Amino acid sequence: MKVDKIGRLAAGVLAVALVTASCSSERSGTDGVSEGTGSDGGGAAASKAFGTLPSPCGPGDAKGKTDQGITDDAITIGFGDDRGFSAAPGLSKEMGDAVAAMIDWCNQQGGINGRKIKGNQYDAAYMQSAKVMQEACKQDFMLVGQGFAMDEAAEQYRVACKLPTVAGYTVGPNSSMGPMKYEAVPYPVDLMNIGGLRLAEKLFPDFKDKTDILQSTSPAVSTGNNKIASAMKDIGVKRVDCGVRLNDKGESSYMPFAEKIKDCGAKVLWSSDSPDPGQFSLLESIERAGAEPKYVFESTWYSPLVSKWNTSGAGDNLHIGMIFQPLENADKVPAVKQYVDAVNAKKGKIAMLGMQATSSFLLWAQSAQKCGSDLTRQCVINELSKVHEWTGGGLHAPTDPGNNKPASCSLMVKLNKTTFEQVMPKNAGEFECGPEFVVKTDPKTWGAKLNDDRISTKFLTGDVIKPQSS
CATH class of the missing domain: 3.40.50.2300 (Response regulator)
Structure with a gap:
């Protein structure tokens, strides 16, 4: 809702969610899998663009088991929120709802180069982020659009298993400045x-x-x-x-x-x-x-x-x-209306953090699309590092995800x-x-020690995936 998590928005996300959360949670008690329903999507799903952004989704003939979570016909990503937190049911639910809607939006166009997206939806329930991260480490290609309030507790596991993320938001200083981490809307500790x-x-x-x-x-x-x-x-x-x-x-x-x-x-x-x-x-x-x-x-x-x-x-x-x-600008900004339509089609929760997760999904999808058949974590990180002006199709002001700048x-x-x-x-x-x-x-x-590349050194290892110039 990071707007603005985190750094400052993220710091306020939990507090505002605690007072706004209600019985809207649809959590069943277990994590879910989203593969797209093929439903209409309120008109947004069939769109060949998202606001000003050409759609990164569509048919294709990409093949190969190129990395963890990648097969000839599917890409498995992880996403989620803290909706099961007993003290605030529905915490950041809008983030998971947004990514689930965007998976539908993308799959109805053919997926990424023909590979359909399968989403493992996690509920960190505020205190279970480390457990969730260890599960994601075993099965997901990347984490996309997620928001876990206690992400700092999970960061050591993410870095150790070399799991890249295009987060919806990050909260902890070592998470916001971590290696293999990108965000559509960065809130770094130093800027x-x-x-x-x-x-x-x-x-x-x-x-x-x-x-x-x-x-x-x-x-x-x-x-x-x-x-x-x-x-x-x-x-x-x-x-x-x-x-x-x-x-x-x-x-x-x-x-x-x-x-x-x-x-x-x-x-x-x-x-x-x-x-x-x-x-x-x-x-x-x-x-x-x-x-x-x-x-x-x-x-x-x-x-x-x-x-x-x-x-x-x-x-x-x-x-x-x-x-x-x-x-309130949905009638004047197409991307905002598309976000609202897509989430409403799945009867999800509409909120600013949902737009933030949507933008991160689109950032990931664009980078993955550019990799074609050679869809590897290394390739996606290479592409993410090149993105220095990003608006999520018009959802927000221009940011610099590639350099982690607001x-x-x-x-x-x-x-x-x-x-x-x-x-x-x-x-x-x-x-x-x-x-x-x-x-x-x-x-x-800052709350974190940074190296010359503005990366947190706390959990940094010598074998993390770094951007490579082509």
């Missing part, structure tokens, strides 16, 4: 997209001198806030300090904090926290106190949970910087009662971009 801050500079005249960061007792939120505070300092924001630090487990009353915010004169508030009842109570208390700050919050706030809550309008000043096209673009949406609408740039489907949208982060915040 950060600050598009939300840059757009706030343009939107709000008081941003440079009247902004504060809402602090929290949560270590994860504090880490995110520290990165934002450093970025704000680098771009010349002189923060006011209202002294607001919220208990992550909730407060008996939020009015004292609202009064502090009003008294200190903050005109813009930033939060790295994710939406929950306590956060909603704070915004409602701020409104009752008569303060009227603008809010610039993380992309985890782009959620139906938030829009459904805002019937009173207490969140009407909420602004969110995003690198994904909002779902987008240098953003757009801003604003909440208006129960509807999100794009406010910058004004034209739906467009982004604002520039090199100033990406900053280097403090190595003290």
Whole structure:
């Protein structure tokens, strides 16, 4: 929903999923296999393109048992999420739903060069990522579009068995910077997209001198806030300090904090926290106190949970910087509509992280298609390493998967009662971009030791698959 996992989006993915997960989980208690149903796919499945991206799927005569998981007529990939986590049923379910839908979409066109895709769907259930990875190591060609919140616990097994991945998102620092890892929407530890801050500079005249960061007792939120505070300092924001630090487990009353915010004169508030009842109570208390700050919050706030809550309008000043096209732009951005149609055809869950998984599937499929009959892990990695501008057919701003670098673009949406609408740039489907949208982060915040190739050294071995120039 990484938008933006992970690095920052990924850090917020679990938190937002914990509060938005519901009984929508369709998990049967065992992992599944997806081979495509041949169903109509709501019109999206028969398409020869995905948005602006020519379809990488179609008939062909590729043959040969070229690598693990490859036969004359099939390619076996692994994918999945944490939908079976008992504390939050349906956690990141939209990711598995998206990849299952895209497998159908591709197979209905003939697969990859004629080889149909078989998907092993895994449920890491939050605490079982290591077990899932060991299963995938035995049978899958690659992992594609998956999102496991505890991927750091599985990374040593993935690297040891030389299993490449085009992840939907990564969370742990050693996973996000791991060898044989690509993502459609990278969030590396050493670079950060600050598009939300840059757009706030343009939107709000008081941003440079009247902004504060809402602090929290949560270590994860504090880490995110520290990165934002450093970025704000680098771009010349002189923060006011209202002294607001919220208990992550909730407060008996939020009015004292609202009064502090009003008294200190903050005109813009930033939060790295994710939406929950306590956060909603704070915004409602701020409104009752008569303060009227603008809010610039993380992309985890782009959620139906938030829009459904805002019937009173207490969140009407909420602004969110995003690198994904909002779902509200589906009538103007073909790729977004195709994503929605494909997942709806399988009665799956629609959410931003689903678009992220969809983009990673397409990135993998394009690279695999270019390998023809010689479909090996080495060949796919070679092709992935060459991709330096990627939008998933228009789902998101351009990223650089080959170099593990984030987008240098953003757009801003604003909440208006129960509807999100794009406010910058004004034209739906467009982004604002520039090199100033990406900053280097403090190595003290990385959580990983990197080599000269920006690869984590923690689990690195001498025989990992590295890109080879042709």
